[in-house]
Amino acid sequence: MNPHSHTPPPPLSPVLIAALRERFGERFSQGDSVRLQHGRDESVHVPMLPDGVVFALSTEEVAAAVRLCHQHNTPVIPYGTGSSVEGHVLAPRGGISIDLAGMNRVCHIHAEDLTATVEAGVTRTQLNTELKGTGLFFPIDPGADASLGGMTATRASGTNAVRYGTMKENVLQLTVVLPDGQVIKTGTRARKSSAGYDLTRLFVGSEGTLGIVTELTVRLYPVPEAISAAVCAFLSVDEAVNCVIQTIQLGVPVARVELLDAVTMGAINRFSKTDYPESPTLFFEFHGSEAGVAEQAETVQALAAEHGGQNFQWAARPEDRTRLWQARHDAYFACLQMQPGCRAFPTDVCVPISRLAECIHATNEDIAQVGLKVALFGHVGDGNFHLVVLVDPDSEQDMAAAEWLNERVVGRAIDMEGTCTGEHGIGLGKQKFLVPEHGQGAVDLMRVIKRAIDPANLMNPGKILPPA
Incomplete structure (x- = not known):
């Protein structure tokens, strides 16, 4: 998936290459493997490689690299761990990737x-x-x-x-x-x-x-005096989401509440060697005093029962909580294992909590139409959920179906006065949704800010703002 049709960028200036080598020595690399690592992320975006990578160790070194690139009109792309999913670290115009991993004090x-x-x-x-x-x-x-x-x-x-x-x-x-x-x-x-x-x-x-x-x-x-976690399975996603909505509207101060659908739970069981029911499930965590945590947990357990929640399991010991949340964090990679050789086409949206059940219900109706394996999970306590759509990136049919699903989900979220992304960001992948969400006037103002601070468009060019 590549929304930018572009010609190859011009080669780096030999003067800039010499200056970077003199300043950074072996911490400046143009090796193919290093460039590939810094020109791709966790998404299905086609890799776009920088021309070189600087491994910076201080603010002063970052500033020195940026000044040299500015003098030679060369783009700069900051790089952290490469875990983004919307093409944030790709280099559509080439340039220099500045790796900040060594700045770890x-x-x-x-x-x-x-x-x-x-x-x-x-x-x-x-x-x-x-x-x-x-x-x-x-x-x-x-x-x-x-x-x-x-x-x-x-x-x-x-x-x-x-x-x-x-x-x-x-x-x-x-x-x-x-x-x-x-x-x-x-x-x-x-x-x-x-x-x-x-x-x-x-x-x-x-x-x-x-x-x-x-x-x-x-x-x-x-660190809270007391922490308790729980897992509860439901007969349907709708019942699980309605339980969350009522919990939030009642003001129960849950620390975490995560929804995982049946597909995701099956993937987690196989990947993490767990034995949770393979049905829509909520993961909860409660923080506070001993008495406060107990009160929160009892309230939520009663609400879950009202919505058909079954097999409410507690994870009070630290090692049990760690295992539970590690399983949740492994959900993305667990889903990838469901279809070896595939790539993930991830998306996320966020809507007002009152519209969450409606949004997820309609999304599941869309999922039923695409013929792809799709996992749904997310931070439903704040109205944010994710889809992981498994695709063969070389299949035009898979990519078209995933794009259709993405546009349906995002369009619906915006219509509900929500956002096209709750936490993934815009990057390359969601630029076309910025105007529908914010309006042309607001996006034009963003362009004014960008031009004022970066008139030569050298800082991570091609990201966030849609092509003019």
Whole structure:
């Protein structure tokens, strides 16, 4: 799937190649395998390789690489872990990929302020490992062990978003390298500010099109006194979703509530060696005091029973909870194993919680028409769900059916005053939905912002904004 028909980009300037080799030595590579790694992601997008890759180790090195590329009118594509699914790291115009994985220092943990400052290559797992013993944790959990810089760029969320919010709510301060190599800081470590434009929010979710995030300060949270998790199977997806809607509308402060359909549960059982019922299932987690968690769990168990929930199983021990959530996080890869040799055509949408049951019900009717294996799961506590459509990327019939399903699901979500993507981002794959969702005037304003900050269109070109 490639929405950009483009001619091959011109070769890199020999002067730029020499300058990058002089500055970065062996940490600048033009090897085919390195370029391929940095020119593809987890999606069905056709790989688009950069002309070279710089492995940066500091903000100063990122700025130096960007300045050299700016001088030679060469595109720059930031790269974290490559776990994106909408073509964010592909290089449709060639250029230089800047790999930030080596920038993995946890700079400061301010436990008394509940904040941590980290370099962009730090992953969520690494940060939480560093936080052990502090009584704090970082809750944003998109499933993949993504880098915090990449999570900032895509405005990621995940399983905990229903209680703790998304990256938008949890990033306080950024260090950003602008398209000309200038380094700026946005925000402060204070919990709020009324000083000037909110530049931090501008860069959160900008997908590397306005600048490269090299350092960030995030909110931390106390580890709950008590945590309990549960699994409950339902006779139908509709009953499971209605249970979630009632739970949220009653104000039950669940920390996580995930829906997995029967197809997904079957894939998880085979992949993770579990024995859950292969029917629509909700995974719950509750955080708080011992008494609060017990009250939340009892309320949800009663609601589940009202909606036909069966076999409500508790996972109170830490190892049982870990196994449960690992199975959930493995759902994407479990689904890929259902059809060896296939690729995933993933999509996600988010709708107001009151429209969720209607949206998923209509989506399942669409799935029944395409003749492809499709898994449905998601963070239904905040109205966000995903489809993993298994396709042969070389089959025009498979790709056409997947595109049709994607357009149906996204169009319906927008009609319901929702969004074409709750957390995957726009990248290359969802550009055509930006105007239907936001309107031409809003997208034109986005173009004004892009031109003002990046007039030469060198920062991750071809992403987010549809071709003019």
